[in-house]
Amino acid sequence: MKNSKPLLRSICFFIILAALFALATPIFERKTLDGAWNYTDKVGGYFNEPDNSIDLVGFGSSHMYCSLNPAVMADYGISAYVLATQQQPLCATYYYMRAALKNQKPDIFILETHMVNRAVGEIEDSVIADATEPMPMSLNKLRLIHSLVGEKENKLPYYLTLFRYGSRWDELTRDDFTFNRRTLQDEHRGYVYLTDATVTEPSPLPETTVPVEINARDLEYLDRMVALCKENNIRLILLSAPTAMDEESYSIHCAVKRYAQERGLEFIDANEPIEALALDYSTDFYDPNHLNLSGSTKLSSYLAAQLSAYIRDEE
């Protein structure tokens, strides 16, 4: 007993240290609670929605959260939510899909495919922070972090974020101390509400392209998404939201289209002229790559009209 006393003391000490660490982490962690890009509310709010209340979830990057407006979908009787963050790599989107099934049984997942072949090499810290921090802690979140920090020299601060955000000590506000994940809510349900318009020239799609293949890592995660949806009886739709494309972008776009065809997946190409969509390039774009409120209303209405019957049948 005497010999084990130091060991027991050490264990007690580390338990206290770990507890204090766990208590301090949510206080110091960065939160985005204000403004159009309030990811903490947007992503965190999903997990506070009533169980089994969501029919459709949109995934991807900014190209998704600027394109799909759940408020418009609601007019068609579809309960939708957008789980997307800026420049979100495909590997992260897979874990987002897994997380989306925690308390919900959606009928449809829509994956915006702009990020295919884009997140190569070391991923920017801001992208990792926005994708990981709003997520509640779980084994899935640890796997999400692991998928994003492969190229990083010091990985531990991405798991134990107190090491990263301890430096916020002089920025702490009352909100940091009263922060409670269980009260997070986003009135726009993950959609980023942007009303500004930039007059955009419709860029004709390049006539010739150099064929590219989807890189091995993204291909692996796409296949995993397909398998996940199949396993959970979820209809997976790939979407290419309206955006300016150069030759490289278009090559990737075509590669995704081929992938969808080969696997019998639905692919909605909103970059091809769709009469029903009737996009106005002078009023519907926030910038050449993203729709604004007006443009996303049109796209969301178009999608909702296509899908509402399916969702009613599933119910």
Added chain:
Amino acid sequence: MSYISFDFFFFVAATVLVYYLAPLKARAYVLLVASLVFYAASGLENLAVLVLLIAASYLCTRLFEKLKKGRAALLAVYIILTSGGLLFIKFINYFLGLSARFFDTPTLTLDVLVPLGLSFFTLQAIGYAVDVYRGDVPAERNPLKLALFLSFFPLVVQGPISRMSQLSPTLFHGNRFSYKDLTQGAQLMLWGLFLKLVIANRAAGFVDPVFADYSTYSGLTVILAVLLYALQLYADFSGCVNICRGVAQMLGVELMDNFDSPYFAVSIRDFWRRWHISLSAWLRDYVYIPLGGSRKGKLRKYGNLLLTFFVSGVWHGVGIHYVAWGLYHGALQIIGDITAPLKKRLRAHLGVREDAFLHRLLRQIVTFALVAYGWLLFRADGLIAATRMTGSIFRDFVNFSQLETVFADKAELWLLLVCALLLLITSLLRRRMKLREKIAELSLWIRWPLYLALFFAVVLFGGLGEAFSDSIFLYMQF
């Protein structure tokens, strides 16, 4: 692998675990493998240089035992090759640059390998060879033990520059597990991290802009930057030393403390007994005394002092301002020696006891001011910059606009001052007691909050997340 990295912390934890699980007789070899793995992480080519030095040291010192004649010549060859190699690596590109400027030709740069800690382990190797030559220590017959002595990972990068006689009692024989060593070693590591990350890195934030753009600043701003650099350098270097000593203590190995409250020194001579003690001792034993020390008359003594400090300056860095800094300290010691009788007569005339508190305080302040000015020479971006900064101190003394620019972040400044005060208090306490032992005797209800506070101070104020992979020790470039 930087001493300030999670990789290093995991490496230490793994090494400690394997060390104490291994049989007693095998523990030294665990340390050797760990040391070689640690050094190999900086590059196999660097490891090759270290192994080459170990092989040369082994061969040379074993030959000392066998040779009856030619021992001095062998030692000379060894010192020339090792120190010559060090000087070549450090200075070749500097002299190529100088030559190009002088002859107005394009600058040629050689892609020279600069192994981590080269300056430190080279001096340690030379010191060992000289000790064996003199008969102070026998030549180590086991090449693996010599390899461990020269490559031991807590000291290979930044010292302390150790002697075989200092390390062999605890390094080679395998140490039994001691809960006290493990916990106190971890605490010392934590204290080192606090000094380095919370104090040194924070001070650098105020110091670097002034030295980088020195022509913009003057007067009090420059003085404050120099004082903060004095704090930064001490916290940085002693922080690293404490991390290394802490790691070594966790393994039951005792490393000397390289600092003894240096800014409380009462003279420049006293300062060099307290600052980078292992280097000072090395210079004394292997440069100053072999030159004749103080045994050949005053003039020779002063010449030897200047030469020794010249060597110190050259060792510290590439650039004439390092030499100037070294010679500055040498000159101060000479002046101190020359004026000692005068000061003694003055004290006697004024009835001031040498150990009187105010007299001692005055000497400490004057010494600190002289040392701090030396740090201006040391830190400046060259001799011209140092000269201009010196001149700028005397103009536009109080410029609030400059002070506001440099010290704009009040929260950071207050935090730094509070931490500096904590450092001062602990330094004062250490002069009166064995502080770590005293803390260990305190009640758990006091000890644990202290340790937790220190841990969270490092986590919250240490900038670990952002600056973590960039954390470089100031002395690692030497």
